[in-house]
Amino acid sequence: MRPVFAVGTGGTKFGLQDVPVEESLLEASAELFLGTDIQRESVDAVIASTNDNSKYLGAILAEKCGITPRIAHTVESLCSSGTSAIVSGVSYIASGMAEVVLVAGAEKSKSPGGILEWDQSRGGYPEPVFWASLFAGAYKREHGASAEDLAAVAAKNHRNAASNPRACSAMDITIQDVLESRSITDDLKLYECSRECSGGAAILLASKDAARGQEAPVRISGIGQRTVSASLSGAGPLVHMESTAMAAADALAASNRSAKEIDVMELHDAFGICEPMALEGIGIAGKGRGAAFCSKLYETGDNFVNPRGGLIGAGHPLGATGIAQANEIVMQLQGAAKGRQVEGAAAGLVHNMSAAATSSTVLVMEA
Amino acid sequence: MRPVFAVGTGGTKFGLQDVPVEESLLEASAELFLGTDIQRESVDAVIASTNDNSKYLGAILAEKCGITPRIAHTVESLCSSGTSAIVSGVSYIASGMAEVVLVAGAEKSKSPGGILEWDQSRGGYPEPVFWASLFAGAYKREHGASAEDLAAVAAKNHRNAASNPRACSAMDITIQDVLESRSITDDLKLYECSRECSGGAAILLASKDAARGQEAPVRISGIGQRTVSASLSGAGPLVHMESTAMAAADALAASNRSAKEIDVMELHDAFGICEPMALEGIGIAGKGRGAAFCSKLYETGDNFVNPRGGLIGAGHPLGATGIAQANEIVMQLQGAAKGRQVEGAAAGLVHNMSAAATSSTVLVMEA
Numbered sequence: 001m002r003p004v005f006a007v008g009t010g011g012t013k014f015g016l017q018d019v020p021v022e023e024s025l026l027e028a029s030a031e032l033f034l035g036t037d038i039q040r041e042s043v044d045a046v047i048a049s050t051n052d053n054s055k056y057l058g059a060i061l062a063e064k065c066g067i068t069p070r071i072a073h074t075v076e077s078l079c080s081s082g083t084s085a086i087v088s089g090v091s092y093i094a095s096g097m098a099e100v101v102l103v104a105g106a107e108k109s110k111s112p113g114g115i116l117e118w119d120q121s122r123g124g125y126p127e128p129v130f131w132a133s134l135f136a137g138a139y140k141r142e143h144g145a146s147a148e149d150l151a152a153v154a155a156k157n158h159r160n161a162a163s164n165p166r167a168c169s170a171m172d173i174t175i176q177d178v179l180e181s182r183s184i185t186d187d188l189k190l191y192e193c194s195r196e197c198s199g200g201a202a203i204l205l206a207s208k209d210a211a212r213g214q215e216a217p218v219r220i221s222g223i224g225q226r227t228v229s230a231s232l233s234g235a236g237p238l239v240h241m242e243s244t245a246m247a248a249a250d251a252l253a254a255s256n257r258s259a260k261e262i263d264v265m266e267l268h269d270a271f272g273i274c275e276p277m278a279l280e281g282i283g284i285a286g287k288g289r290g291a292a293f294c295s296k297l298y299e300t301g302d303n304f305v306n307p308r309g310g311l312i313g314a315g316h317p318l319g320a321t322g323i324a325q326a327n328e329i330v331m332q333l334q335g336a337a338k339g340r341q342v343e344g345a346a347a348g349l350v351h352n353m354s355a356a357a358t359s360s361t362v363l364v365m366e367a
Numbered sequence: 368m369r370p371v372f373a374v375g376t377g378g379t380k381f382g383l384q385d386v387p388v389e390e391s392l393l394e395a396s397a398e399l400f401l402g403t404d405i406q407r408e409s410v411d412a413v414i415a416s417t418n419d420n421s422k423y424l425g426a427i428l429a430e431k432c433g434i435t436p437r438i439a440h441t442v443e444s445l446c447s448s449g450t451s452a453i454v455s456g457v458s459y460i461a462s463g464m465a466e467v468v469l470v471a472g473a474e475k476s477k478s479p480g481g482i483l484e485w486d487q488s489r490g491g492y493p494e495p496v497f498w499a500s501l502f503a504g505a506y507k508r509e510h511g512a513s514a515e516d517l518a519a520v521a522a523k524n525h526r527n528a529a530s531n532p533r534a535c536s537a538m539d540i541t542i543q544d545v546l547e548s549r550s551i552t553d554d555l556k557l558y559e560c561s562r563e564c565s566g567g568a569a570i571l572l573a574s575k576d577a578a579r580g581q582e583a584p585v586r587i588s589g590i591g592q593r594t595v596s597a598s599l600s601g602a603g604p605l606v607h608m609e610s611t612a613m614a615a616a617d618a619l620a621a622s623n624r625s626a627k628e629i630d631v632m633e634l635h636d637a638f639g640i641c642e643p644m645a646l647e648g649i650g651i652a653g654k655g656r657g658a659a660f661c662s663k664l665y666e667t668g669d670n671f672v673n674p675r676g677g678l679i680g681a682g683h684p685l686g687a688t689g690i691a692q693a694n695e696i697v698m699q700l701q702g703a704a705k706g707r708q709v710e711g712a713a714a715g716l717v718h719n720m721s722a723a724a725t726s727s728t729v730l731v732m733e734a
């Protein structure tokens with residue numbers, strides 16, 4: 001398998017107004033091309049990532065960018081469309097079918113990906129907040145975690161987002177503020193939920209040859225993916241993200257790293273409860289210790305988990321999220337994450353998932 | 368690049384009733400697994416191909432099939448979603464990221480992929496029949512072809528479909544019948560148009576190791592893809608399928624074959640005019656000679672071009688079409704195309720395209 005490098009990033013501000021996905025895809029890609037001397041003529045493949053119902057977006061983005069690629073299509077896999085598209089892009093380069101691939105994702109705030117109509121196992125509760133609430137309730141019962149412990153995730157990530165000028169929900173709030181925000185369910189407060197929003201992100205992938213001479217290419221050294229089901233009822237125990245654990249084990253093994261060697265990470269905190277569960281699934285925190293781990297991060301101000309604010313702080317434009325997460329890790333490993341740089345970060349990890357963690361992608365990246 | 372083989376096929380009947388894509392995806396995949404002894408546990412990736420607005424179909428199909436894959440997502444690129452998904456599947460195997468990939472496509476008869484809203488260059492004529500009509504008019508003017516010459520394509524492909532029990536529009540009709548069918552535009556008759564319909568098709572791809580011991584694996588020996596634009600105005604001269612010519616040249620070069628060595632082929636005859644233009648683009652017929660070539664096929668009864676009836680005869684369920692085309696070639700090369708077998712076929716070709724031939728995929732396959 002040929003090695004694959006990230007050599008460019010671009011993005012838009014995430015916001016609540018309704019921006020067409022075509023516009024966000026182009027804005028993110030245009031910024032990307034401003035920051036690289038890889039020419040558009042060199043781009044072999046253009047992959048769009050979105051849950052939007054617009055069609056032919058790979059070709060549309062290519063035309064808008066002035067690219068006539070060989071490969072062009074859209075990839076969709078709900079909230080992890082972004083990393084699924086990145087993995088597809090990696091495969092084109094790893095196989096030798098492409099040298100340079102543009103992967104761009106976008107969503108508008110009212111996305112059809114917000115509800116999985118197919119999942120009858122959710123009964124009359126199709127919105128994602130209901131599975132997250134089951135997770136939070138089960139986690140508190142099983143591990144004796146308090147509402148305060150879990151609220152620390154939301155306080156931390158809103159605060160981290162203050163250092164991210166593109167975040168949708170930057171707020172300097174306390175655990176108390178989170179607990180006093182509106183109850184959405186018995187076990188989740190408003191501030192513990194990420195917001196659907198508009199926005200785009202783009203990443204440029206390159207083979208070793210194509211990356212030569214580029215400034216600080218970042219290697220994608222490990223990929224893990226797993227789909228265990230498409231239904232909440234098949235996701236496994238409510239306190240354990242089975243797909244995340246399997247994907248992380250594969251990605252870390254491929255990169256020959258242990259979880260402890262990861263310096264900076266983007267975790268898919270669609271809801272506050274997801275971050276401690278992901279930390280446990282990946283092996284950063286022991287079983288039942290994730291919430292306490294997050295509380296400690298909140299207290300110490302250490303920002304190596306979700307430095308840009310995670311989904312809760314930055315916002316969650318579904319098709320863009322996984323790419324925005326990857327871009328944050330690329331910038332961190334390049335030492336270019338202004339105002340939120342994790343000093344000396346040499347290995348990073350991205351965790352992106354869909355639909356009650358029925359599927360997960362984990363990427364390991366290295367400077 | 369590791370070689371990739373097709374080792375299984377499955378499909379549904381194509382029809383005008385509205386069948387949910389989930390149902391067609393499963394039916395096609397279930398038939399596929401009945402015909403192979405590759406176990407579902409061996410499937411590393413499940414790729415769905417559709418223009419339908421349903422989300423998470425890769426994971427949904429995986430769950431329905433009892434597969435817990437590493438990779439699962441949807442691929443969309445309008446009418447060539449099917450071959451785009453196949454190429455994505457090939458890349459996972461060629462790179463070593465997967466050993467066995469299930470690619471399944473489906474559409475229901477009323478598909479949102481029928482109209483490209485984004486293409487402002489089409490003015491008030493967003494339906495595909497209008498670009499096809501421009502093509503037909505230009506072809507007749509430029510090459511002095513008659514309406515009868517072009518109608519032969521539709522008569523031939525409806526007739527070929529009679530040997531395909533799964534075809535949507537099998538009809539034993541003459542050129543005169545085509546010419547007497549309802550005028551849709553000045554230059555296209557009803558019988559010259561393929562019909563949107565419901566249906567599914569599935570193909571199983573495997574590495575050399577995984578294909579070992581399978582009955583008559585078919586190698587995908589050449590792939591060519593090109594997107595020249597997303598707009599009719601950028602598609603190039605109206606009498607020439609630029610993207611098809613480029614994709615075909617790449618696919619033939621990769622497989623080290625000339626066009627004349629192709630024994631059987633599936634061409635994307637969304638409208639009658641497309642078949643002669645594709646024949647010219649690929650290099651089977653000389654410039655301006657495609658229509659006469661098709662007339663001759665109609666007269667002689669030779670069925671090596673679109674033996675299952677093409678899109679006109681078989682129907683055009685967008686996301687399934689490219690996979691159904693590939694399956695036809697696989698079966699032909701396996702000598703298993705009952706009732707329509709092209710004797711001794713050893714090399715075959717698939718041509719699948721989107722949106723006024725603004726993009727094309729060409730696959731070369733070998734027994």
